[in-house]
Amino acid sequence: MRLGVNIDHVATLRQARKTFEPSPVFAALIAQQAGADQITLHLREDRRHIQDRDLELIKELVIVPVNLEMAPTEEMRQIALRVKPNRITLVPERREEITTEGGLNIASMKDFLKDYIEPFKSAGIEVSFFIEPDIQQVMASKEAGADAVELHTGRYANLWKENNRRDLEEEIEKLKKAGMEAKRLGLRVYAGHGLTYQNVRDFVRELRGIVEELNVGHSIISNSVIFGLERAVKEFLSLIKD
Ligand SMILES: CC(=O)[C@@H](O)[C@H](O)COP(=O)(O)O
Numbered sequence: 001m002r003l004g005v006n007i008d009h010v011a012t013l014r015q016a017r018k019t020f021e022p023s024p025v026f027a028a029l030i031a032q033q034a035g036a037d038q039i040t041l042h043l044r045e046d047r048r049h050i051q052d053r054d055l056e057l058i059k060e061l062v063i064v065p066v067n068l069e070m071a072p073t074e075e076m077r078q079i080a081l082r083v084k085p086n087r088i089t090l091v092p093e094r095r096e097e098i099t100t101e102g103g104l105n106i107a108s109m110k111d112f113l114k115d116y117i118e119p120f121k122s123a124g125i126e127v128s129f130f131i132e133p134d135i136q137q138v139m140a141s142k143e144a145g146a147d148a149v150e151l152h153t154g155r156y157a158n159l160w161k162e163n164n165r166r167d168l169e170e171e172i173e174k175l176k177k178a179g180m181e182a183k184r185l186g187l188r189v190y191a192g193h194g195l196t197y198q199n200v201r202d203f204v205r206e207l208r209g210i211v212e213e214l215n216v217g218h219s220i221i222s223n224s225v226i227f228g229l230e231r232a233v234k235e236f237l238s239l240i241k242d
């Protein structure tokens with residue numbers, strides 16, 4: 001599996017003092033050097049962490065693909081079409097949320113999304129939808145014109161932490177079925193949210209061959225505070241690479 005390193009929470013630490021350090025741009029370059037296959041960042045409407053300038057500089061300086069997570073708004077569409085990341089990942093946002101709480105309900109906004117993503121398709125920018133591991137959402141993503149889906153692994157992570165084996169096995173089956181349906185429909189299959197050094201081994205064992213890329217941020221950045229970012233990235237890579 002490939003690894004997308006999400007560097008949002010380097011910016012969270014910087015924004016705590018609204019200062020210049022630590023730099024998410026510097027972090028992206030270190031993560032790339034450590035072997036990250038992609039840099040992921042979430043430009044939120046409230047700019048609680050990543051700023052527009054971070055996105056511009058990372059797109060300019062990073063060699064590996066840049067994956068911009070964004071809400072499906074007109075403001076974000078204009079920014080993304082100007083900066084031109086390699087991929088956009090459409091995610092839901094609520095100002096009061098602590099972090100992303102779930103996937104986009106594609107089925108309820110299919111026609112809107114089909115129109116919204118058209119300029120990205122024309123510009124050759126990959127379009128991914130962040131969704132719950134649900135067959136209906138996968139089918140709706142294909143119908144709306146997505147190139148890929150990123151399966152929300154937040155429930156998997158929570159059930160793993162609770163050691164709720166019965167519900168965890170059920171969630172893994174949902175992830176497998178959604179991922180296999182996405183592959184059958186010709187969508188690329190990614191996953192992310194809440195994955196850690198502890199819970200990722202089981203995930204890789206169960207979803208290898210179905211999910212081709214993981215996007216991981218909070219756990220890697222948290223461990224980088226203790227062990228350094230290069231080591232944090234390399235150790236996560238060692239857990240997911242064949
Ligand atoms: C979509 C997702 O699960 C994360 O990539 C997202 O970035 C979480 O938002 P925060 O980074 O603001 O916690």
Ligand SMILES: NCC(=O)COP(=O)(O)O
Binds near residue numbers: 194195215219
């Ligand atoms: N889309 C998931 C992501 O980029 C990182 O999520 P997390 O590891 O910070 O929970």
